[in-house]
Amino acid sequence: ETGVTQSPTHLIKTRGQQVTLRCSSQSGHNTVSWYQQALGQGPQFIFQYYREEENGRGNFPPRFSGLQFPNYSSELNVNALELDDSALYLCASSYRDPSGYEQFFGPGTRLTVL
Amino acid sequence: AQKITQTQPGMFVQEKEAVTLDCTYDTSDPSYGLFWYKQPSSGEMIFLIYQGSYDQQNATEGRYSLNFQKARKSANLVISASQLGDSAMYFCAMRATSGTYKYIFGTGTRLKVLA
Numbered sequence: 422e423t424g425v426t427q428s429p430t431h432l433i434k435t436r437g438q439q440v441t442l443r444c445s446s447q448s449g450h451n452t453v454s455w456y457q458q459a460l461g462q463g464p465q466f467i468f469q470y471y472r473e474e475e476n477g478r479g480n481f482p483p484r485f486s487g488l489q490f491p492n493y494s495s496e497l498n499v500n501a502l503e504l505d506d507s508a509l510y511l512c513a514s515s516y517r518d519p520s521g522y523e524q525f526f527g528p529g530t531r532l533t534v535l
Numbered sequence: 536a537q538k539i540t541q542t543q544p545g546m547f548v549q550e551k552e553a554v555t556l557d558c559t560y561d562t563s564d565p566s567y568g569l570f571w572y573k574q575p576s577s578g579e580m581i582f583l584i585y586q587g588s589y590d591q592q593n594a595t596e597g598r599y600s601l602n603f604q605k606a607r608k609s610a611n612l613v614i615s616a617s618q619l620g621d622s623a624m625y626f627c628a629m630r631a632t633s634g635t636y637k638y639i640f641g642t643g644t645r646l647k648v649l650a
Contacts, residue, residue, distance in 0.1 A: 454637065454638070456638075456640075462642060462643075463539075463626050463628075463640035463641050463642050463643050464580070464626070464638070464640045465640075466637045466638060466639070469637055477637050479637065509578055511578075511580060513580075513638075523570075523582055523585065524582075524630075524638065525582070526572075526579060526580035526581075526582075527579070528577070528578060528579045529578045529579065531578070
């Protein structure tokens with residue numbers, strides 16, 4: 422069983438640029454969630470995709486957007502990067518059903534904005 | 536609004552001793568799940584244990600147990616027989632069992648196991 426993978430591992434961008442982060446969900450999972458984890462903080466929910474549609478969003482501006490593809494992999498796009506966007510971005514996949522509860526996290530992408 | 540509170544920024548424990556990491560939560564959802572994750576310095580979130588709000592018994596997974604007190608809205612993690620490899624950040628999280636299924640995380644507790 423292949424786990425959740427994310428690419429790239431590390432990324433350095435400058436303020437104002439755009440970035441795309443990628444996530445491959447665990448086999449059989451149909452839901453992907455994205456989290457931002459600033460240094461020394463807990464992960465903050467950005468949004469979730471279920472069957473290719475956004476299904477819930479946290480308190481993040483519209484310049485954070487995403488996609489989920491038919492194979493359930495996902496992208497997180499951030500436009501007009503700001504210094505405060507520097508963080509670890511975590512992707513988590515799960516199988517959504519009423520009894521399902523566990524999210525499996527990827528290793529994260531560490532984004533640095535200069 | 537849902538909220539998770541972890542009041543211990545850092546904890547020390549002697550190897551082979553037990554340690555309790557505190558977590559309180561707030562939610563108006565009648566049904567929810569509570570989780571603990573371990574995050575080593577590598578950054579990956581490792582699932583430790585889960586407790587459903589309607590579960591009658593406290594969850595246990597090996598050396599991990601969850602002390603669930605619903606009336607007090609607390610879900611403390613107990614690690615027995617601590618090992619040096621247990622040194623990491625520990626996060627308590629809550630998930631509603633309806634709607635977006637999003638997770639709300641606490642701010643974490645950094646545990647250091649001493650030899």
